Amino acid sequence: MAAVPLPPLPREPLQVQCTTCEKVYIFDVSPEDFFDFKRGKFAQDAFPYLTNDERELMISRTCGGCFDAMFPETD
Numbered sequence: 342m343a344a345v346p347l348p349p350l351p352r353e354p355l356q357v358q359c360t361t362c363e364k365v366y367i368f369d370v371s372p373e374d375f376f377d378f379k380r381g382k383f384a385q386d387a388f389p390y391l392t393n394d395e396r397e398l399m400i401s402r403t404c405g406g407c408f409d410a411m412f413p414e415t416d
């Protein structure tokens with residue numbers, strides 16, 4: 342039996358507020374992916390279509406700019 346590729350899941354806008362700078366970010370995610378993420382799926386597996394900064398916001402509620410400020414590159 343040939344594997345039939347699944348159609349892309351519909352995405353809905355999700356609002357996430359950075360707890361540090363309180364800026365609200367909105368990006369489109371599939372509700373099913375979000376459900377998987379809440380159930381413990383790694384963000385990079387649940388949301389391969391998001392940027393690193395967007396995933397960081399989902400994981401830690403910290404936006405890319407604030408994350409860089411908290412954890413500056415050491416080299």
Ligand SMILES: [Zn+2]
Nearest residue numbers: 359362404407
């Ligand atoms: Zn921030």
